Amino acid sequence: MATIKLNNGHQMPQVGFGLWKVGNETCADTVYNAIKVGYRLFDGACDYGNEKEAGQGVARAIKEGLVKRSDLFLVSKLWNSFHDGPRVMPIAKKQLEDWGIDYFDLYIVHFPVSLKYVDPAVAYPPGWTAPDGSVQLSNATIQETWTAMETLVDAGLARSIGISNFQGSLILDLLRYARIRPATLQIEHHPYLVQPTLLQLAASEGIAVTAYSSFGPQSFIELDWQKAHDTPVLFEHGVVTGLAGKYGKTPAQILLRWATQRGLAVIPKSNNADRLKQNLEVTGFDLEKGELESISALDRHLRFNNPTDNQRLDKRC
Ligand code: NAD
Structure with missing residues (x-):
């Protein structure tokens, strides 16, 4: 399994499994089966509402001797309504x-958006809106949140800490005061959103990048977002299907290989056993430089997951 060395020396698998939209009924089995197929990194979050079930899948795999805890790289995220330092x-x-573990390999600030605290006893996961349905912001700054994130490393609760959905200027600001630098940046990244300058900045600052929604509109078609329906499906794009034919791979594997050859980690999600396996096999062949460029040339600066886009504030992400 290919790995990426983080700026604190820990190794992170380059290909992992994303847990967003994995249903509660199937999550434990999906995680268990993914471990059986060879996945070692799982990308979870409070917001995905399935951490208990993911942990059950992990526990079963460990109990049956498939893996040890130390073989796994378990990732979770701090939700927006817990940004106030003491939370x-x-x-x-x-x-x-919930996971049934005593440390995360990586714990990430999910969004640079601070929402008012919601007591888990009232609503969990809280989502974007307060229990009365309104969006209520908190005054917590990213500095306050990050300083509290650093204490998780000090306490041994997280081996690494990272950020997600941060753009360049906010990263530069965070680096002014960070005692512990973010090990990773997780961002939406696909051929319609190529972000070369953000990747260059992350590389120059020693921050590893993980791509999410690697198949572009595909994930948001599931949510029935009009913007996704209006966007040509990447799996059917001639550039992608042409390379799939040439290399005897699926379009999904071409898209994931493009990202991994750009040096990124990927965390595709699938509930389908065959796809689960093929998504893992995306580091064992190489696209040529011109072919990588032909995929990057599909850039439309098209972002689906944008927290300031009001239409999605009531959706999970
Ligand atoms: P994805 O790009 O992994 O796409 C998922 C969609 O592609 C699903 O419809 C799935 O059925 C389909 N698919 C998967 N493998 C396929 C294959 N081989 N062939 C054909 N179709 C296939 O999108 P995603 O779920 O948005 O992102 C992956 C993970 O990234 C999430 O599960 C989550 O862990 C993480 N994520 C993080 C954030 C964040 O804000 N940090 C946001 C979104 C997602």
Whole structure:
């Protein structure tokens, strides 16, 4: 399994499994089967509402001797309504308890958006809106949140900490005060959103990048978003299907290989056993330089997952 060395020396698998939209009924089996197929990294989040079930899949695999805890790289995220400094450690501890583990390999600030605290006893996961349906912001700054994230490393609750959905200027700001630098940046990244300058900035600052929604509109078609329906499907794009034919791979594998050859980690999600397996096999062949460029040339600067886009504030992400 290819790995990426993080700026703190830890190794992160380059290909993992994303847990967003994996249903509660199937999540434990999906995680268990993914471990059986060879996945070692799981990308979870409070917001995905399936951390208990993901943990059950992990526990079964460990109990049956398929893996040890130390073979796995378990990732979770701090949700927006827990950004106030004193809220960070208690919620991380609750999430660890849900998973049934005592440390995360990586714990990420999900969005640079601070929402008002919602008591987990009232609503969990809280989502974008307060229990009364309104969107209520908190005054927590990213500096306050990041300083609390650093205490998770000090306490041994997270081996690495990272950020997600941050753009360049906010990263530069965070680096002014970070005592522990973010190990990773997780971003939407696909051929319609190529972001070369953000990738260059992350590389120059020693921050590894993980791509999410690697298949572009595909993930958002599931949510029935008009913007996704209006966008040509990448799996059917001539550039992608042409390379799939040439290399005897699926279009999904071509898209994931393009990202991994750009040095990124990927975390595709699938509930289908065959796809689960093919998505893991995306580092064993090489596209040529001109072919990588032909995929990058599909860039439309098209972002689907945008938290300030009001139409999606009531959706999970
Ligand atoms: P994805 O790009 O993994 O796409 C998922 C869609 O592609 C699903 O419809 C799935 O059925 C389909 N698919 C998967 N493999 C396929 C294959 N081989 N052939 C054909 N279709 C295939 O999108 P995603 O779920 O948005 O992103 C992956 C992961 O990234 C998530 O599960 C989550 O862990 C993470 N994520 C993080 C954020 C964030 O804000 N940090 C946001 C979105 C997703």
